Amino acid sequence: MKRIENLDIVIQKKGEVFFAGIPQIELYAKADSAQAALAELEKKKLVLYADIGDDDFHVSTGAQQRPTSHPSPAPSSSPGLGQFFVKTAVVIGILVGALTLGGLTVASKVQQSVERTQAKLSIGGRQFWTKVEEGIARAADPKSDLPEPLKAKLLADIRIIVARWQPFAAELAKFAPEPPKSNSNNQ
Secondary structure, eight states: OBOGGGSOOEEEEETTEEEEEEGGGTEEEEESSHHHHHHHHHHHHHHHHHHHOTTTOOBOOGGGSOOOSSOOOOOSSOHHHHHHHHHHHHHHHHHHHHHHHHHHHHHHHHHHHHHHHHHHHOOSHHHHHHHHHHHHHHHHOGGGSOOHHHHHHHHHHHHHHHHHHHHHHHHHHHHSOOOOOOOGGGO
C-alpha cells in the first residue's frame, strides 16, 4: 500500500490542453499549461485530503489495485491497444496458417483419390488389353460352355419372350421412319 504522496503523477498533452493526473486513484485535472494543470491537481489533492484525511488514505498497488471505472485521458497510442493488435495479428496468423495447412492436406488427398480413380478407369494400355484378351479366352473356353439342357431351356424361353413381344414391336415399327432408299443409279 502506498500513501498518496508516493504515487506517480502523469502529465499528458492532447492538442492544446494539458492533463495532470494520478491514475492509481483516478484524480485528474486539466488546464492550458502543464504548470496550471499541476496546480489544479494539487488543489484537488488538498480537497481529497480534507474529505477523507491523510492518515486514513492508502492506495493498493499491483494486483490489488482496483480497476478504473472511468477512462483516463490517455493518449491514443496506449500500450494496451498496441498489445491488443499484436495479439490479434498473432491469432489471425495462426488461424490462416492452420486453414492453409488443412486446405493443402485436403487438396493432396483429393488429388491422390482422383489419380487412383483415373488409373482404375483408364481404357487402353497394356493392362486393359490383357484383361480383354483374358475375357475373350474365358468365353471361348469349352469348359465355360453351358450344358445342353440349360441351352435348350434358355433358347425356348427366348422364343417365348419374342413371341409375346413381337406384336408390340410390329406396332411400334409402324411409327418408325422408313430408312432412306439407296440410289442404285450412281453405281
